[in-house]
Amino acid sequence: MYTLTYFDEFGDRCTASFSTNEYHSLMELLFDKYLEEWGECKGRAWCGTCHIKIMEGSIGQEMEEEEKHTLSKIDGATNESRLACQIPVNAALNNLVFKIVSENQYD
Numbered sequence: 488m489y490t491l492t493y494f495d496e497f498g499d500r501c502t503a504s505f506s507t508n509e510y511h512s513l514m515e516l517l518f519d520k521y522l523e524e525w526g527e528c529k530g531r532a533w534c535g536t537c538h539i540k541i542m543e544g545s546i547g548q549e550m551e552e553e554e555k556h557t558l559s560k561i562d563g564a565t566n567e568s569r570l571a572c573q574i575p576v577n578a579a580l581n582n583l584v585f586k587i588v589s590e591n592q593y594d
């Protein structure tokens with residue numbers, strides 16, 4: 488089992504345990520365990536509602552064009568921004584720290 492840490496929409500620090508390939512994406516992991524409504528486009532990299540910002544560690548995965556395009560339209564997105572629905576759940580996420588960005592402005 489691996490562990491990651493995130494700050495939820497209230498700024499509370501949370502931890503989640505997972506094993507490789509237990510979930511299709513990081514968004515599904517968080518959706519299943521911790522959040523009720525998240526990911527309006529159901530993981531297609533279109534809506535930007537699964538925006539997260541990496542605080543410690545790295546995902547080590549190149550972004551696809553669709554993810555880059557969607558992030559470019561979100562106000563407040565930075566170089567640390569990713570879409571959780573595009574991130575596979577594997578050992579690379581062990582000890583990752585990130586925060587969930589709840590207020591996304593998409594134009």
Ligand code: FES
Binds near residue numbers: 570571572
């Ligand atoms: S769920 Fe829509 S971009 Fe990730």
